[in-house]
Amino acid sequence: xxxxxxxxxxMSVQEAETVTLSCTYDTSESDYYLFWYKQPPSRQMILVxxxxxxxxxxxxxxxxxxxxxxxxxxxxxxxxxSQLGDAAMYFCAYRTPPSAGNMLTFGGxxxxxxxx
Amino acid sequence: xxxxxxSPTHLIKTRGQQVTLRCSPKSGHDTVSWYQxxxxxxxxxxxxxxxxxxxxxxxxxxxxxxxQFPNYSSELNVNALLLGDSALYLCASSPRQVYxxxxxxxxxxTVT
Numbered sequence: 001x002x003x004x005x006x007x008x009x010x011m012s013v014q015e016a017e018t019v020t021l022s023c024t025y026d027t028s029e030s031d032y033y034l035f036w037y038k039q040p041p042s043r044q045m046i047l048v049x050x051x052x053x054x055x056x057x058x059x060x061x062x063x064x065x066x067x068x069x070x071x072x073x074x075x076x077x078x079x080x081x082s083q084l085g086d087a088a089m090y091f092c093a094y095r096t097p098p099s100a101g102n103m104l105t106f107g108g109x110x111x112x113x114x115x116x
Numbered sequence: 117x118x119x120x121x122x123s124p125t126h127l128i129k130t131r132g133q134q135v136t137l138r139c140s141p142k143s144g145h146d147t148v149s150w151y152q153x154x155x156x157x158x159x160x161x162x163x164x165x166x167x168x169x170x171x172x173x174x175x176x177x178x179x180x181x182x183x184q185f186p187n188y189s190s191e192l193n194v195n196a197l198l199l200g201d202s203a204l205y206l207c208a209s210s211p212r213q214v215y216x217x218x219x220x221x222x223x224x225x226t227v228t
Contacts, residue, residue, distance in 0.1 A: 045219035091158050101172035104217060106158030108185060
């Protein structure tokens with residue numbers, strides 16, 4: 001079974017600074033997707049960024065980028081120019097291959113606080 | 117275009133009772149997945165419905181059951197509620213089994 005581990009229960013960053021959230025996962029599959037989701041107090045789970053395992057290039061979405069190290073099974077999220085609206089719970093998630101049903105396995109989450 | 121909707125927003129039930137939660141997927145999506153998120157934890161996969169059948173199931177007891185209707189909407193039923201069933205229940209939909217999932221706002225269930 002796949003497992004996803006987020007070793008940082010809480011992180012804090014000053015507004016406009018950069019912060020990196022860590023995630024490691026365990027799988028025997030070669031084809032999979034990885035995601036970072038943001039969950040603000042409103043509870044809505046919002047997709048931040050995704051990475052296909054077969055792509056070596058790290059995904060980037062505006063201020064959000066990932067450092068995907070497939071051999072190390074590491075998938076960190078970097079948030080640049082942090083904004084107050086970035087404060088939320090962040091979850092790393094692994095998606096099983098299509099043949100295994102597109103299930104998401106989530107990590108335990110990292111609470112990000114942004115200081116003005 | 118409405119996103120994924122869930123009802124009710126929150127509800128309170130007594131131990132031993134039964135509950136039904138509802139989910140309407142995003143327009144054009146035919147696959148619905150349900151997740152349980154206990155307080156302070158990440159969501160855990162319950163099951164997934166596609167073409168009105170349960171396709172995948174996580175490590176949840178048979179007290180948890182579901183249904184998908186021809187219009188792709190879905191229900192999650194939980195029987196014989198336990199205190200430990202108190203959680204946020206999230207519904208997620210996708211166009212097909214192979215695409216990323218879009219989440220609804222969740223239903224907060226409290227069992228007393």
